[in-house]
Amino acid sequence: MATIKDVAKHAQVSTSTVSHVLNKTRYVSEEITEKVKAAVELLNYTPSALARSLKLKNTRTFGMLVTTSINPFFAEVVKGVERRCYEQGYNLLLCNTEGNFERLRFNIDMLLQKRVDGLLLMSDELVNQNIDIFERHDPVPTVVMDNGDTGFPTDKIQDNAYKGGLIATQYLIDNGHTKIGCIRGPIDKPTAKKRYAGFEQAMHEANLNINSDWVEISNFECEDAAIAFKKLYQKGELPTAIFVCNDMMAMGVINAANSLGLSIPDDLSIIGYDDIKIARYMTPSLTTIHQSKFNLGQQAFDTLLDKIQTKRESDLEIQLEPTLVERSSVKNLLL
Amino acid sequence: MATIKDVAKHAQVSTSTVSHVLNKTRYVSEEITEKVKAAVELLNYTPSALARSLKLKNTRTFGMLVTTSINPFFAEVVKGVERRCYEQGYNLLLCNTEGNFERLRFNIDMLLQKRVDGLLLMSDELVNQNIDIFERHDPVPTVVMDNGDTGFPTDKIQDNAYKGGLIATQYLIDNGHTKIGCIRGPIDKPTAKKRYAGFEQAMHEANLNINSDWVEISNFECEDAAIAFKKLYQKGELPTAIFVCNDMMAMGVINAANSLGLSIPDDLSIIGYDDIKIARYMTPSLTTIHQSKFNLGQQAFDTLLDKIQTKRESDLEIQLEPTLVERSSVKNLLL
DNA sequence: GGTGAATATTTAAGCGCTTATAATATATAA
DNA sequence: TTATATATTATAAGCGCTTAAATATTCACC
Numbered sequence: 001m002a003t004i005k006d007v008a009k010h011a012q013v014s015t016s017t018v019s020h021v022l023n024k025t026r027y028v029s030e031e032i033t034e035k036v037k038a039a040v041e042l043l044n045y046t047p048s049a050l051a052r053s054l055k056l057k058n059t060r061t062f063g064m065l066v067t068t069s070i071n072p073f074f075a076e077v078v079k080g081v082e083r084r085c086y087e088q089g090y091n092l093l094l095c096n097t098e099g100n101f102e103r104l105r106f107n108i109d110m111l112l113q114k115r116v117d118g119l120l121l122m123s124d125e126l127v128n129q130n131i132d133i134f135e136r137h138d139p140v141p142t143v144v145m146d147n148g149d150t151g152f153p154t155d156k157i158q159d160n161a162y163k164g165g166l167i168a169t170q171y172l173i174d175n176g177h178t179k180i181g182c183i184r185g186p187i188d189k190p191t192a193k194k195r196y197a198g199f200e201q202a203m204h205e206a207n208l209n210i211n212s213d214w215v216e217i218s219n220f221e222c223e224d225a226a227i228a229f230k231k232l233y234q235k236g237e238l239p240t241a242i243f244v245c246n247d248m249m250a251m252g253v254i255n256a257a258n259s260l261g262l263s264i265p266d267d268l269s270i271i272g273y274d275d276i277k278i279a280r281y282m283t284p285s286l287t288t289i290h291q292s293k294f295n296l297g298q299q300a301f302d303t304l305l306d307k308i309q310t311k312r313e314s315d316l317e318i319q320l321e322p323t324l325v326e327r328s329s330v331k332n333l334l335l
Numbered sequence: 336m337a338t339i340k341d342v343a344k345h346a347q348v349s350t351s352t353v354s355h356v357l358n359k360t361r362y363v364s365e366e367i368t369e370k371v372k373a374a375v376e377l378l379n380y381t382p383s384a385l386a387r388s389l390k391l392k393n394t395r396t397f398g399m400l401v402t403t404s405i406n407p408f409f410a411e412v413v414k415g416v417e418r419r420c421y422e423q424g425y426n427l428l429l430c431n432t433e434g435n436f437e438r439l440r441f442n443i444d445m446l447l448q449k450r451v452d453g454l455l456l457m458s459d460e461l462v463n464q465n466i467d468i469f470e471r472h473d474p475v476p477t478v479v480m481d482n483g484d485t486g487f488p489t490d491k492i493q494d495n496a497y498k499g500g501l502i503a504t505q506y507l508i509d510n511g512h513t514k515i516g517c518i519r520g521p522i523d524k525p526t527a528k529k530r531y532a533g534f535e536q537a538m539h540e541a542n543l544n545i546n547s548d549w550v551e552i553s554n555f556e557c558e559d560a561a562i563a564f565k566k567l568y569q570k571g572e573l574p575t576a577i578f579v580c581n582d583m584m585a586m587g588v589i590n591a592a593n594s595l596g597l598s599i600p601d602d603l604s605i606i607g608y609d610d611i612k613i614a615r616y617m618t619p620s621l622t623t624i625h626q627s628k629f630n631l632g633q634q635a636f637d638t639l640l641d642k643i644q645t646k647r648e649s650d651l652e653i654q655l656e657p658t659l660v661e662r663s664s665v666k667n668l669l670l
Numbered sequence: 671g672g673t674g675a676a677t678a679t680t681t682a683a684g685c686g687c688t689t690a691t692a693a694t695a696t697a698t699a700a
Numbered sequence: 701t702t703a704t705a706t707a708t709t710a711t712a713a714g715c716g717c718t719t720a721a722a723t724a725t726t727c728a729c730c
Binding site for chain 2: 047048050053054061070072076082086089091092093094106107109110111112113114226252254255258278281282284
Binding site for chain 3: 016020028053054
């Protein structure tokens with residue numbers, strides 16, 4: 001593989017001149033520029049970003065940690081990040097933690113050895129774990145995309161989960177529902193907690209009781225939500241509406257309800273959360289809380305880039321506001 | 336940031352000794368090993384993979400190009416690759432082409448500058464385009480995960496799309512359907528072509544006519560498939576079953592059919608292709624052709640790794656066999 | 671023609687590693 | 701005791717780049 005030296009030799013100039021014409025870092029005469037370019041062409045020269053990075057101390061690469069990129073929610077956020085990377089000439093090293101803390105540690109180690117310029121963390125495993133990894137290394141610019149407490153200072157960008165839960169529940173109430181259930185996320189995940197807190201608050205404000213038979217805990221996945229719903233179903237009387245705390249679970253619930261002979265929204269109304277791309281194409285189309293995942297991704301990237309470029313010391317905290325998307329999975333009981 | 340020199344100085348040994356204890360590349364006495372490890376601990380030393388790679392001429396990083404990682408099919412394949420990367424201590428640089436050839440070129444350029452050890456290509460933009468990019472650079476071990484002709488020699492790993500189309504259609508026929516339509520993928524995509532060819536063959540073998548009113552071309556996405564179905568619907572008589580050439584399109588079709596007042600599978604049977612994770616949770620659960628995306632990803636990784644480790648010159652071509660997954664979206668007319 | 675300023679190019683050090691080779695200390699045999 | 705083999709560690713070159721400093725060249729002006 002040709003190096004800058006080979007190019008220099010062929011063009012009969014010094015390596016520094018080659019470097020300067022390649023990077024346009026200072027004036028080089030027309031004649032020499034041409035010679036260099038010809039040599040580059042001839043030798044199929046491709047500069048080594050490795051050597052360059054070693055010298056420059058930056059890699060134009062970000063590392064991103066995600067619980068599982070297979071989940072449409074994460075996938076859409078990653079896409080937003082990746083898009084911005086492309087636009088800004090960065091690359092993305094993507095790692096899944098698959099819910100495994102050891103894997104998180106290992107991946108962060110590798111990313112730091114590869115000297116990524118920054119880190120994007122969207123992995124729950126992080127939260128409330130001892131982050132000695134970050135103490136062990138020099139601090140890398142980081143932005144966390146999660147609602148949890150991280151235990152170390154960092155930029156944070158997140159959806160206003162509390163408000164989202166509130167809006168979702170209020171919408172059900174506004175449609176005349178009073179018997180309202182909830183299939184929520186894990187007890188220990190801050191995002192799940194906040195969405196549920198919004199639910200509680202809305203119920204409280206409307207002077208409605210929360211029937212504990214109608215509250216199930218699940219894990220944000222299709223499969224388990226279907227199971228959770230069946231459990232709820234077997235307890236006897238059904239609520240008329242359920243706030244299912246993310247769209248993937250809503251999909252599982254709709255499927256389970258259907259196979260139990262329930263028609264949505266006629267027998268049971270469902271509202272989801274996230275507005276993943278496929279929500280619109282569920283049957284029935286899912287009414288849900290929209291959070292802009294693409295934006296979340298882009299903003300996270302921009303925040304990170306800003307931190308690096310401006311060497312900002314302070315930590316930013318950005319909240320995105322969720323909005324309601326009305327589709328066909330909630331029945332209006334007042335009509 | 337501490338370097339190997341700092342560690343050496345603190346441990347009062349040479350850098351070469353430090354390197355050897357870190358990499359276990361030769362015997363170092365117990366005593367000195369301890370001293371080195373203590374210094375590493377003390378200084379929070381993290382070796383620079385950059386410098387290491389520059390010297391060693393390998394990065395333990397693969398680049399992967401994907402049309403769009405948001406598509407569940409791609410996402411699942413990527414996940415398989417990523418899993419394997421983790422297991423083998425590799426990292427993945429993920430790039431989306433978003434259907435843009437310029438972006439493909441640019442990304443490949445970046446990946447090669449970053450000196451990835453290998454390339455995984457699962458991007459349609461590639462096919463039949465002039466791949467001067469690969470001529471311009473030294474050859475990088477590459478595996479293509481697509482049915483298309485690449486125009487340059489490479490390992491290839493793909494699903495037997497023709498057979499999949501055949502199986503899907505035969506299943507509809509075996510269930511008593513004779514009026515069968517197809518919503519297929521783009522004319523110019525080899526995968527789409529092969530799936531459709533399987534459809535044609537099955538129809539032919541069963542002496543069934545293909546009604547051109549019942550064949551629509553779409554683009555493997557929800558949105559457009561919904562539109563395509565509506566077009567088909569407006570033409571008059573409906574088929575009793577449709578082979579929809581991937582699951583995402585099937586989701587769009589089911590949704591569209593529903594909003595037109597059609598019940599699936601009672602009024603219309605649908606079979607999909609891919610068996611993406613959410614297929615089971617569609618309403619009704621989607622009968623489809625399973626191709627092992629996770630396997631596809633893992634095999635692609637393994638093939639690439641093998642190519643590198645064994646310096647294999649010849650090109651491998653692996654076909655994965657699709658299988659039928661029976662669920663609830665196809666009605667048996669014979670009962 | 672000689673001078674200094676401005677312009678254009680080269681030299682060489684260094685980024686943080688690995689590793690072939692050299693050097694040194696220690697053990698063994700003659 | 702000396703020569704030789706063995707075990708352990710150090711020296712130094714080089715991977716492919718960037719860039720400060722040094723050098724060479726051009727040119728205006730007296």
